[in-house]
Structure formats: structure tokens, C-alpha cells
Amino acid sequence: MSKLRVQCFGLSxxxxxxxxxxxxxxxxxxxxxxMFQWFFPTRTFQAMQGGNxxxxxxxxxxxxxxxxxxxxxILGRNMFGPIRGVWPDDQWxxxxxxxxxxxxxxxxxxxxxxxxxxxxxxxxxxxxTEGVExxxxxxxxxxxxxxxxxxxxxxxxxxxxxxxxxxxxxxAVAPVLMGRGENLFAGLDLTALGYQTTEHTPGPGVTHVIVxxx
Amino acid sequence: MSKLRVQCFGLSxxxxxxxxxxxxxxxxxxxxxxMFQWFFPTRTFQAMQGGNxxxxxxxxxxxxxxxxxxxxxILGRNMFGPIRGVWPDDQWxxxxxxxxxxxxxxxxxxxxxxxxxxxxxxxxxxxxTEGVExxxxxxxxxxxxxxxxxxxxxxxxxxxxxxxxxxxxxxAVAPVLMGRGENLFAGLDLTALGYQTTEHTPGPGVTHVIVxxx
Numbered sequence: 542m543s544k545l546r547v548q549c550f551g552l553s554x555x556x557x558x559x560x561x562x563x564x565x566x567x568x569x570x571x572x573x574x575x576m577f578q579w580f581f582p583t584r585t586f587q588a589m590q591g592g593n594x595x596x597x598x599x600x601x602x603x604x605x606x607x608x609x610x611x612x613x614x615i616l617g618r619n620m621f622g623p624i625r626g627v628w629p630d631d632q633w634x635x636x637x638x639x640x641x642x643x644x645x646x647x648x649x650x651x652x653x654x655x656x657x658x659x660x661x662x663x664x665x666x667x668x669x670t671e672g673v674e675x676x677x678x679x680x681x682x683x684x685x686x687x688x689x690x691x692x693x694x695x696x697x698x699x700x701x702x703x704x705x706x707x708x709x710x711x712x713a714v715a716p717v718l719m720g721r722g723e724n725l726f727a728g729l730d731l732t733a734l735g736y737q738t739t740e741h742t743p744g745p746g747v748t749h750v751i752v753x754x755x
Numbered sequence: 756m757s758k759l760r761v762q763c764f765g766l767s768x769x770x771x772x773x774x775x776x777x778x779x780x781x782x783x784x785x786x787x788x789x790m791f792q793w794f795f796p797t798r799t800f801q802a803m804q805g806g807n808x809x810x811x812x813x814x815x816x817x818x819x820x821x822x823x824x825x826x827x828x829i830l831g832r833n834m835f836g837p838i839r840g841v842w843p844d845d846q847w848x849x850x851x852x853x854x855x856x857x858x859x860x861x862x863x864x865x866x867x868x869x870x871x872x873x874x875x876x877x878x879x880x881x882x883x884t885e886g887v888e889x890x891x892x893x894x895x896x897x898x899x900x901x902x903x904x905x906x907x908x909x910x911x912x913x914x915x916x917x918x919x920x921x922x923x924x925x926x927a928v929a930p931v932l933m934g935r936g937e938n939l940f941a942g943l944d945l946t947a948l949g950y951q952t953t954e955h956t957p958g959p960g961v962t963h964v965i966v967x968x969x
Binding site for chain 1: 768769770786926928931932933934935941944948952954957960964966
């Protein structure tokens, strides 16, 4: 059965998944990189950057698991880029350059239609204006029996959680305080929605937590 | 210099320090005991119950540190008991029986005056109606140069944090979701208030985090 998964979702101690004021210079919001300090040194991330070094510890294990059996992705529009509103042109092709790390179909949630964008390495961005459920349906079809990964951001994950559509979520809780930004938990009663933690593993500078829908 | 400290403050993954609907049967709110599973088996907690067993691991180390150099305590009224409003009589003497585990002066924040309550083992409860700053001043005087510990609950800790009066806070983050209850972080920008994490130590079933004011 194809699952809808969240993986490697960096979270501050106070529940923020991104810093405030995202823009071109701050894809994760101001200060948001602090939630991903565990991820950047891993072999998995280094390989995404074209390198061949990196750590092979438990953090890398979780990073690697995040890409296993993933057949398609769903991203919120802010995860795709800093542009808001109507697309001014087709110049913006994501944060990741000519060859994004997805190597699969990626469904981008947006209110503004745009033609699909074929990138190098097997990634195609499809822009979905019909909402989260349609995006999920299309992603499942594209995934061909594999899982679908919600790449973020916070608002997108919250929408899927509130509809009880996420099966499994890996949170990487960093020991930092953000103070403000986009909060994953605020106003969401995950317990009432049927979610429970099933795994809790410390790694260097981070705590990995697995949350599943019962 | 006498510090104002929070210690052994159990927190759920989603930021709750207590469950909802506290009452006589649920001193920590419904489900709130889940945040303290790390604490109950420790030698420190067992000794508080009159036992002489218990674990002596890193969790016990943090539990033990929580009582070191503490000269006085401050508690919110709900931490003292489930009674709200005017005291109906002097029957309620706290959750802890005749010999509470404080062995020091304990200042209870309340809107309703009550005579001090002398208990066995050196604990005296003083009821302070003049607010958190007066309670702190009186606790500092009683502590005689030692630190003052804020025992909780969530609302009391939040009041002292929002006034930047807490010097150091030990949070014990349990891998559980509460969904609702009293949230420590909601609406508090700890970063803007000058707080940062300085320590992050995994223990069995919990992550210990130290937060300090810069």
C-alpha cells in the first residue's frame, strides 16, 4: 500500500518548521537553517550536492530512509520558491538548479496554473491548482505503487495532517529555539487526529521522532 | 548570584507541559503523566516517595540536579491543587501529603489570601497575592543566597519567562504527542526574549534540553 510520508522534517524545540520571512536569500526563513544542521553534513545530503563525502551515522541513516521507496513528491509553493501570486514568467525553476534532487514527478500546490516544467535527472514539476487531495491523487498515480513524500513546507504538511492523509512523519527535532516562524503544531490536535509517536532516536545534535497515524 | 531556575519541566513533542482538564484525579491534566515517564523510575523520584531504589542513569542525574542548591520554590496555584477561586477552607494542603518534597519555603501564587501552612519536613507554603514579582522577591529572601526554583505549572513558567526573570530552564522533552493542554511556547518568542539552548542530552525515553537567558 502506497503511503503518504513526511521525512527529514526539521523542527525547532518550540515547534517551528521554518523561520519567518522566507525570501530568495532565506529559503528556510530567517534562521531556519538551524533546524537542518544535522542534515547538511550527512553523506545523503552531500551526495545531493554532487559530493562524495559526508557522515554515515544515524543522521545519515534517517536522511537516506527519507528517499527510499519514494515514487513522487508533493511540495507547497513556498517550498518551490519565493515568488507569491501569479507567476510573472517561467524563469523560476525551483531552488535546486537544473537537476533537482527529486528524480521523480513533483506536484507543486499553487493557486496559479503553470505548464509542467521538465528538468534534468528525471524531475518534472507539475503545478496543481485543485487542492491537496487532487495533488495527492495525481502523485499516487505517478508514484506507481511507491510512496509519496510531502517535501513541505509547514503549511502543506499541516493541511495533509489536518485531513488525516499523512501515514507517517519523521521529525528531526533540533535543540534550538526559533521564537517565531511557521509552527507545525499550533492549533492542530494531532492526538485527536489519531497520530502517535512510535520511535524516538537521538542522533548527533538532533532527536529523530517517528509519528504514525493509528 | 541566586538564580531563578526551572527544572525537570516535562514537555510533550508538541510543546505541552500539562494535559487538559486538571482535577483531583489528574494533577498533571488528562494524559499529562506521559511527560514524566522518564522521571518516575529515577532514584531521586523514588526517594521522594520514601523508597530507596530507582535508576541512577542520566535521567536521575538531571532529576538530582533539579534539587541542588535550591533554597526556595515558587508554584502556581494549580500546581498546588485543583481548587479554583476562594479557598473554601484550610483542608487542602497540596498534592503531596503531610511531608511535601520541598523541605523549604514554597511561595504559591494565588489571587486569594490564605494563612501560611507549615508542613512536616521543613516545608512551609506561603500564599502570595501580589503577583509574580513579589513572589520572586520573597522567595529570594527566603532562599538565603541559594537559587529559587519555579516548580510550575505552565502558566507560571510562562509568566516568569515573559518577564525575562528565569535564568535557566531544564526541559525534559518526551516523545509523546498531547494534542492539547497547556502549551509552553504558544505566543512566547523565547528567542526575542533572549533565551537560547545551551545543552542537549538524550536520556532513556526523553531528551534533556537546557535553555538559558543570554
